[in-house]
Amino acid sequence: MQLRDALCARLPQPGAVLLDAAAVVRVDTAALQLLAAFVRDRRLAGGPVEWLAVSQELTDAARLLGMDAMLALN
16 A cells, blocks of 8 residues: 555656665565556656666566566666
């Protein structure tokens, strides 16, 4: 809930939303789906999402599930 609430609060934010995922050591499918929905909704609203840093674990999980493009990690 905490991640969802934090992301929802930033949906209407003007300008770019900066995400720092450098400290991610484990990620599940539900979290990746939540992040993908956030990136999609921001794009639809015309607001960019920028990744400051992404851990190898997050990158590997997203790639394994074919979600790296959805998350704009590549």
